[in-house]
Amino acid sequence: MEHKVPHRKExxxxxxxxxxxxxDFTKLRDKLTQQxxxxxxxxxxxxxxxxxxxGKVSLADLFNERSQLIVYHFMFSPNSPSNHLDSQDYFYIIYYKGRVY
Structure with missing residues (x-):
């Protein structure tokens, strides 16, 4: 995909x-998030x-004695091509400085 590279002022x-x-979107999203x-x-x-x-773990085990759990659910079926993100010209990375369990 070609991207236009205009003069800085433009x-x-x-x-x-x-x-x-x-x-404007952030304010609307913040209201929706609060709801x-x-x-x-x-x-x-x-x-x-x-x-x-x-081995096997329960949902409760995943919380690791904490009150909240962050989950990223990638809704790809087991038959989805492994290069799905590549085919969409995406690169996905998660950066986290803390300990990973």
Whole structure:
């Protein structure tokens, strides 16, 4: 994909217009996020079991005695091509300085 490389003044003007849209979007997203946080919680009654590096682990085990768990769920089927991100011209990286369990 070819990208236009304009003169700096033109880029700054375009960036300022986009920045305002980004700020408006951020305010809207923050309101929506708060509404999601305000929703009542739901008890998990199903027993979920996962394959961990040291064997089977439950959903509760994944919390590692903490109150919250961050999960990135990549919704690819087992039959999805392994190069899906490559085919979309994406590179995905997670950077985390803390300990990985």
């Amino acid at each position: 880029w700054i003007e375009a960036r300022k217009k986009l920045l305002q849209k980004e700020k 999601r946080r305000d929703l009542p919680w739901e008890a998990v009654s199903k027993s979920y079991i996962f394959d961990g590096p040291n």
